[in-house]
């Protein structure tokens with residue numbers, strides 16, 4: 258199986274400075290005995306999930322589309338580099354026609370069965386100005402599928418990060434307003450309390466997938482805030498991978514919920530006890546009194562009949 262995984266040669270397409278940083282980060286993971294990372298990418302359709310997968314891999318590994326016709330099946334891309342394996346699972350958008358796409362969600366869950374999710378990239382656009390009910394619904398659907406613990410392994414990724422904020426807002430201020438609004442939706446949608454997640458939410462990172470992304474003097478792709486985003490994204494992924502929380506193993510009970518046949522099994526002894534005292538006992542009593550009557554001598558019965566007739 259391992260021999261079939263392709264070499265992560267896309268790294269060679271990055272600027273040398275980016276390559277050096279990535280090698281360091283992969284070295285750090287291996288030092289901590291993390292030799293494989295499986296990253297799940299989820300979000301609405303058209304936000305840049307597939308483009309982000311390609312940006313990380315450094316090649317056109319999955320199809321991107323400006324239109325929301327992504328199909329309904331996830332795709333896993335695997336690459337190895339110096340003994341380290343990266344698996345990235347690109348998924349179809351979770352929203353269709355204003356509702357959660359249950360077929361897509363179901364396919365994603367089936368696809369993930371018996372796999373371990375180390376990292377969730379929850380993708381949305383930086384240049385979206387509203388957070389609505391639908392955002393909360395997606396978060397709810399993800400939480401319902403994989404449990405609240407998934408948010409300890411999550412990053413919020415905001416694409417289209419090369420933008421000039423509206424109304425003359427400074428870039429950092431726009432970024433922090435957008436992040437705060439999304440993180441609030443995330444906490445509400447996931448039903449998170451402060452104690453549920455480390456650091457009260459997921460780290461938010463910026464991404465610019467466009468080929469027109471600006472570059473710095475060392476040829477690295479940079480954002481308006483000057484950050485070289487590819488190494489920064491991988492750095493935050495590394496931090497989350499090493500934050501001490503548990504990866505999510507997707508087993509049958511996780512995706513199907515507890516077996517309905519097992520539900521209420523604990524009530525069985527109680528029901529038996531109730532049956533014994535309310536049904537069996539009274540019947541026994543009735544039988545005993547019948548038997549007692551039967552045992553009375555027949556003349557006694559005759560006498561009673563006579564008396565009855567007299568009356």
Ligand code: GDP
Nearest residue numbers: 303304305306307308321322323416417466467
């Ligand atoms: P998905 O449906 O979430 O997988 O989104 P895609 O990756 O297919 O992208 C949808 C469209 O947005 C495509 O036309 C991409 O070229 C474009 N796109 C994705 N990410 C970015 C980004 O960061 N910046 C810009 N300018 N366009 C992007």
Ligand code: MG
Nearest residue numbers: 306307321327
């Ligand atoms: Mg896609």
